[in-house]
Amino acid sequence: MSRRVRYYLLGIVVFIWLVTGIYIVHPGEEGVVRRFGKKVTSHGPGIHYHLPWPVERVDRPKVEEIKRIEIGFRTIYPGPPARYRPILEESLMLTGDENIVDCWAIVQYRIKDASAYLFNVKDVEQTLKDACEVALRQVVGNHTIDDVMIAARFKVEEETRQVLQRIMDGYESGVLITAVKLQEVHPPEQVRDAFDNVVRAKEDKDKIINQAKGYYEDVIPKARGKAERLIAEAEAYREQRIKRAEGDAGKFLLVLREYRKAKSLTEKRLYLETMEQILPGIQKYIVGTEKSGLLNILQMKQNLTTLPKAVKGEEK
Amino acid sequence: MNKKRIGAIIVAVVALIILNSSLFTIDETEQGIVIQMGRYVRTVKEPGLHVKVPFFQNVQKYEDRILEYDAAAARVLTKDKKHLVVDNYARWRIKDPLKFYQTVRNVSGAISRIDDIVFSELRGELALHSLSEIISMRREEIMEKVAQKSERKAQQFGIEIVDVRIKRADLPKEVAHSVYERMRAERERIAKKYRSEGEEAAVKIRAQTDKERTVILAEAYKKAEQIKGEGDAKAIKIYAAAFQTDPRFYEFMRSLEAYKKTIDKNTVIVLPPDMEFLKHLRMGE
Numbered sequence: 001m002s003r004r005v006r007y008y009l010l011g012i013v014v015f016i017w018l019v020t021g022i023y024i025v026h027p028g029e030e031g032v033v034r035r036f037g038k039k040v041t042s043h044g045p046g047i048h049y050h051l052p053w054p055v056e057r058v059d060r061p062k063v064e065e066i067k068r069i070e071i072g073f074r075t076i077y078p079g080p081p082a083r084y085r086p087i088l089e090e091s092l093m094l095t096g097d098e099n100i101v102d103c104w105a106i107v108q109y110r111i112k113d114a115s116a117y118l119f120n121v122k123d124v125e126q127t128l129k130d131a132c133e134v135a136l137r138q139v140v141g142n143h144t145i146d147d148v149m150i151a152a153r154f155k156v157e158e159e160t161r162q163v164l165q166r167i168m169d170g171y172e173s174g175v176l177i178t179a180v181k182l183q184e185v186h187p188p189e190q191v192r193d194a195f196d197n198v199v200r201a202k203e204d205k206d207k208i209i210n211q212a213k214g215y216y217e218d219v220i221p222k223a224r225g226k227a228e229r230l231i232a233e234a235e236a237y238r239e240q241r242i243k244r245a246e247g248d249a250g251k252f253l254l255v256l257r258e259y260r261k262a263k264s265l266t267e268k269r270l271y272l273e274t275m276e277q278i279l280p281g282i283q284k285y286i287v288g289t290e291k292s293g294l295l296n297i298l299q300m301k302q303n304l305t306t307l308p309k310a311v312k313g314e315e316k
Numbered sequence: 317m318n319k320k321r322i323g324a325i326i327v328a329v330v331a332l333i334i335l336n337s338s339l340f341t342i343d344e345t346e347q348g349i350v351i352q353m354g355r356y357v358r359t360v361k362e363p364g365l366h367v368k369v370p371f372f373q374n375v376q377k378y379e380d381r382i383l384e385y386d387a388a389a390a391r392v393l394t395k396d397k398k399h400l401v402v403d404n405y406a407r408w409r410i411k412d413p414l415k416f417y418q419t420v421r422n423v424s425g426a427i428s429r430i431d432d433i434v435f436s437e438l439r440g441e442l443a444l445h446s447l448s449e450i451i452s453m454r455r456e457e458i459m460e461k462v463a464q465k466s467e468r469k470a471q472q473f474g475i476e477i478v479d480v481r482i483k484r485a486d487l488p489k490e491v492a493h494s495v496y497e498r499m500r501a502e503r504e505r506i507a508k509k510y511r512s513e514g515e516e517a518a519v520k521i522r523a524q525t526d527k528e529r530t531v532i533l534a535e536a537y538k539k540a541e542q543i544k545g546e547g548d549a550k551a552i553k554i555y556a557a558a559f560q561t562d563p564r565f566y567e568f569m570r571s572l573e574a575y576k577k578t579i580d581k582n583t584v585i586v587l588p589p590d591m592e593f594l595k596h597l598r599m600g601e
Binding site for chain 1: 341342343344345346362363364365379381382383384386405407447448451452455456478479481482483484485486487492495496498499500502503504506507508509510511513514515517518519520521522524525526528529532533535536537539540541542543544546547548550551552554555557558559561562565566568569572575576579580581582583584585586587588589592593594
């Protein structure tokens with residue numbers, strides 16, 4: 001009886017020992033099995049079994065999880081609104097043109113080879129963190145400050161990713177760098193106002209050019225309008241001249257036709273009519289034919305200039 | 317019965333102890349050397365279950381992964397006599413556990429050797445390059461060289477230097493100030509450049525505008541004068557055609573008209589008595 005109990009107990013202990021070999025690999029994980037320290041197999045998500053300790057052990061790194069590393073700052077409150085703490089000794093770096101730039105970046109990575117990740121590098125996280133700084137500084141050191149801040153951000157990001165991947169592959173770390181993203185890239189505090197001034201200068205430039213363009217838009221249409229008016233006026237003048245000439249000519253020809261019918265009579269009539277029109281209201285002197293006539297006229301003219309205006313009328 | 321059982325248990329325990337002492341495992345992350353009474357026997361790099369002579373041999377295990385070495389930031393002098401604060405790290409691994417065991421014994425011993433080697437190599441190599449080379453293009457190349465040289469020296473300790481890298485290479489604080497001054501001056505120059513470029517472009521646009529306006533107006537003047545000329549020419553032609561039919565009459569008519577226009581109230585006119593108009597006035601004489 002007691003022997004049977006002992007067998008039962010032994011059986012239960014063995015059973016429990018065997019049961020400890022059941023393990024679950026969660027989605028996004030990979031189960032890497034080592035037997036006596038040597039890797040034998042790996043499993044995807046699901047329920048699996050391994051020989052219990054001390055024969056086999058299993059590690060389940062999260063191979064699909066994307067982790068991130070912050071360079072130059074730390075998130076102290078994820079927000080919103082997020083709050084960050086700057087870390088100047090990480091973020092201040094020299095650019096290729098020997099300027100100093102304040103650069104924040106994040107690096108995203110995941111495990112691409114679970115075995116390599118587990119077995120090849122002692123402290124992958126720290127190694128990656130160090131390598132991030134190396135890569136970022138190296139790439140920033142290859143570009144000018146303007147490139148890093150504005151013009152070539154994507155290039156800096158991509159090059160950093162490549163350099164970082166190369167370093168981590170050199171360690172056979174089993175890590176895949178999925179992205180490097182520059183966050184805030186500023187000039188350092190000490191010179192920020194000078195950089196702001198450049199931005200303002202750029203705006204001033206645009207403004208002054210726009211004003212000049214405005215002048216163009218204002219002046220040229222007006223000039224075109226004026227040109228149109230000049231031409232229209234000229235055309236009007238031409239038409240007027242022609243029409244008037246035609247009118248005058250027509251009138252002349254009509255008059256001429258009638259005139260030809262009674263030449264000397266008409267001539268006389270027209271002459272008299274004209275005299276009748278022009279002679280009233282003007283000063284006239286009728287001078288005799290004698291020789292003294294001319295002298296008289298001259299005297300009279302002299303008198304005329306000295307005589308007051310009122311007297312002139314009576315002289316008729 | 318009872319004695320027999322005790323005997324069996326003792327045998328089993330002894331067997332277990334012997335088994336435990338004669339078997340050992342090497343993990344994927346480890347390597348080891350088997351030592352017999354202080355004498356080296358063999359190196360085990362292959363992970364798995366291994367056998368040794370119980371009691372007389374023991375196993376010294378070492379890390380087989382890449383290990384960290386992070387130096388403290390130190391000041392170095394570049395070829396162009398500029399100070400630079402360099403913070404570098406190295407990654408290394410134990411390549412030959414025997415040599416490692418014989419020379420440095422453990423990781424902390426190794427690190428102090430690496431510190432000596434890498435720092436002197438780094439200092440030596442950086443002194444051959446200018447600041448701009450170090451911070452830019454040739455940084456990777458320089459580090460490659462430092463790593464290779466360090467590697468050669470580290471071999472005697474059974475250490476492989478995987479790489480040496482400059483984590484940070486910054487200017488010392490007192491130099492940084494002058495860099496800021498230079499940056500400021502440079503930005504001021506750029507700002508000025510933008511403003512005068514704006515001025516330049518604006519003046520160009522305005523000049524172009526004025527030019528275009530002048531040209532437009534001149535063109536218009538030319539065209540307008542042509543049109544007017546056409547009008548005048550045509551008018552002359554029409555007049556001439558009409559008046560040529562009787563030039564004498566035209567002269568007569570036109571003269572009368574001209575008299576009407578030119579003689580006004582301010583005109584003083586002297587009429588000779590024999591004038592046609594006064595002919596009948598004279599008849600009474």
